[in-house]
Amino acid sequence: MSNLLAARSLMAMSLGFHIIFAIIGMAMPLMMVIAEWRWLKTGDEVYLTIAKRWAKGTAIFFAVGAVTGTVLSFQLGLLWPKFMEFAGPIIGLAFSIEGFAFFTEAIFLGIYLYGWRKVSPHAHLAAGGVVALSGITSGVVVVLANGWMNTPRGFTMINGLPANIDPIAALLNPSGGLQALHMITAAFAATGFAVAGIHAFLLLRHPGNAFHQGALKIALAVGCVSALFQPLNGDFLAKQVAEYQPLKLAAFEGQVHTQKGAPFRLGGIWNSEKEAFDYIVEIPYALSLMLHMDPHGEVIGIKEFAKEIWPPIGVVRTAFQIMVGIGFFMMGMAVWAAWLAFKTRTLFQSKLFLKALVLSIPLGFIATEVGWVATEVGRQPWVVVGYLKTAQAVTPMPGISVSLIFFAGLYAFLAAIVIWLMWRHVTATPTQFEMQMKGSAHDRI
Template identity: 50%
Template sequence: MDDFLAARSQMALSLGFHIIFSCIGMVMPFFMAVSHFYWLRTGRPVFRNITKAWSKGVAIFFATGAVSGTVLSFELGLLWPTFMQHAGPIFGMPFSLEGTAFFIEAIALGFFLYGWDRFHPWFHWATGVVVGISGLVSGILVVSANAWMNSPAGFDYVDGKYLNIDPIAAMFNDAWPLQALHMCLAAFVATGFAVAGVHALMIRRGQYVDFHSKAFRIAAVFGTVAAVLQPLSGDLSAKDIAKRQPAKLAAMEAHFHTEKRASLIVGGLPDEDAQEVKYAIRLPGMLSFLAHGDFDKPVAGLDTIPKENQPPVAPTHFAFQIMVGAGMLLLGLSFLYFLALWKGWLQRRWLLGLFTLATPLGFIAVEAGWTVTEVGRQPWIIHNIMRTADAVTPMPGIRYSFYLFTGVYLSLAVVVVFMLYRQIRMVGKLYHTNA
C-alpha cells in the first residue's frame, strides 16, 4: 500500500466510524426529549425510565464521537497539509462555529445528566432539548465544510492563488442546503430504525414489554417519517448534482455515454474497459427525468469528461445502489408501519421481526452515501480546483499510521458495542416499572 492510498484509507476509516457516532449523537437526544416530555406531562414512571436509559446511550456516543471527531480534525492537518494551507482560511468558519456548538452541547449534556431532581423539571427538560439542537447544528456545520469541497465558493482562484476570500459565502455554498438536509434525514432514518430494531428484539423476547414498546414507538415514528421524506431529498440532490458535478452523477449511474432519454440503471456490473454495464435492469428515460425533470433531455455521460478527471466508476456505482436499495427497503417498512398503526398490529411478531432485521440498514445506507459523496468527487479534494494527490502529505510511512489507527478504531468499536450490550442487558433491572 503506497502512502497516498494509506492516507485516503485512514481518512475513510476515521470518517466511517465517526459518522455512526455523530449520527446517533445528533438524533438520540431528540428521542430522549420526547420521552422526557411524556414523563412530565403524564407522570408515568416508564417514560422517566426510558429517558434515563437513553441518556446513558447519549453519553456513550457523545464521548466516542468527541474522540473520533478530534482525531479527524488532526488528520486533516497531518494527512492533507497542502489542502489545509489553502482551504483553511476559506472554509474554517464552519469548523470554528462547530466547536462552539460542541461546547454548548457538552455543557447542556452535563446539566441534563446530573440535573435530575436538582433543577426545575421543565428547565431540566430544556437542557436535553439544547443537547439535541446543538448536536444537530454541529452536524450541519460540518456538512457545510464538506459541501464546500463539492461546491467551492467564497474566493477567486487566479494563477494558482486564492484571492478575495469570503468565509460567509464559503460556508453558505450552493451544495450546503441540500447536502445538510439529506444528511440530517439520513441520521434520523439510521438512528430511528437502529434504536427501534433493538427495542423490537427485546419485545419479541418478552422482556419488559411495556418499557420497550413505548421506546420502540418513539424511535419508529422518527425513523419512518424521515424515511418517507428522504426520497424527496434524494431527488433534489440528484438534480443538483447533475448541474454541479455531472461526472459524479455519471459514475453513480455508470452512465458511460451521453444520450437522450437516458435510462436509469438498477444493479448491474460496470465494465470500464468496455464502457458498458452488464446484467443491469434499465428504466428508459428515468435518469433524464431524475436529473432534469424531462424524460427526453440528454444526460452527460463519462464520455464528456477527460479520462484523468473521471471518478472511479465501480465503487461509486455499487455504493449508490446499496444506498438506494437500503433506503427503498426502509421506505417500504415505513409504509408497513403506518399500516400497522392503523390496523393495531404493532405487537405482531412478524412486524417486530422486520424491524429487528432492519436495525443496521440505515447505517449501511449512510456509509454507502458518504462513499458516493467522497469517491464520486475524485480525483478532486476541492472540486475542479485541487487534486487529492496534490494535497497529501509528503511524510513517508503513512501506511503504518493507517495500520495503527485501524487497530485503535476496531478496539473502540468493540468497547462501544460491549458498553451498549451491557446497558441493554441492565436496562430492565435498573429502569423497569409496572406503571
C-alpha cells in the first residue's frame, strides 16, 4: 500500500468513526432538553426519566467523541503537514471556535448531569440548551472549514504562499453555509430515527410502555421534521455545487457530456474503459429543470475537464445515489409517521411501522457516511481545490500502514465497548430504572 493511500485510508477511517459520535453529539442534547422541557411543562415523571436516561447516553457518546476527535486533530498535523502549513493560518479560526465550543459543551454537560436539585429549573434547562448549542456549533465550524477546502476564499497567493488572509471571509465561503445546514439536518434525522427505532424495538417487546412511547414521540418528531427538510436543503446545495464545483456535480449526477436539457439519471455503473455509465435510467430534462428551473438549461459534463483532475467517478456516483435513496426513504417514513400520528391515531399500535423504524436505525448514519464519501472523494485529487493536491499534502513519513492497522483495532474495540454500554443502558428493565428513580418526588430540581 502506498504512503498516500495508507494516509488517506487512515484519515477516512478516523473521520468515518468520529462522525457518528459528532452527529449524535449534535442531536441528542436537543432531544434531552425537549424531554426536560416537557417534564417541566406537564409534570409527567416519564419525561424526567427520559431526560435523565438520554443525558447519560449523551455523556457516553461525548466521552468517546472527545477521544476520537483528539486523535483526528493529531492526525491532521502528522499525516498532512503541508495542508496544515497552507491552511492553518486561514482556517485556524474555525478550529479555535470548535475548541471553545467543545470545552463549553463539556462544562455545561457536567452541570446538566450533576446539577439536578442544585440549580433552579430554568438554569438547569438552560445548561442543557448550552450543551445542545455548543454541540451544533462544533459541527458547524468544522463543516465551514471543510466548505473552504471545496471553495477556498479569504486569501491571495503571492510567490506561491497565501497572503492577505481574511479568516472571516474564509469561513463565509460559498460552500460552507449550505453544507453546514445539510449536516445539521442530517445529524437530527439520523439520530432521531435511530433513537426512535431503538424505542420502537422496545415497544414491540413491551407494548403500551409509557416511557418508550414518550421517548419515541420526541425522537420521531426531531427525525421526521429534519427528514422532510433534508431534500429541500439538499436541492439548494446541489445548485451551489453546480455553480462552484461543476465537475463534482457532474460526477454526482452521472453527467458525462455537457448537455442542454439534461436528464436525471437513476442507477448506473461506471465503465472506465468506455468512459460512460452502463445500466442507467434517464428521466428526460429533469436534471436541467432541477438545477436551472429550465428544462433546457445547460449542465456541464465530466469530459469538459482534464482527465487528470477527475475524481474516482464510480465511487462518487455510487455514494451519492445511496445517500439520495436513503434520504427519500426517510422522508417517506416521516410522511407515514405523520399519517399514523394525526390521521389514524395508531402510531404506537402499528407493528408494521414500528418494525420499519427498527430497520431504519442505521440508515441515517449510513447516509451521512456515504454523503461525506461523495463530498470528500468528489473533491479529489485536491485537498484544497485549485491550490493544493492531496498527494502534495501528505507526510513523507513511512510506516503509515502500521498505524492504519493499530487504529482499526482501536476503533473496533471502542465500538464494541460503546455498543455494550448502550445496550445495557437502553435495555435496563423498568424495575431497574424505577429503582434508580425511587424518591423522584424529592429529586425534582
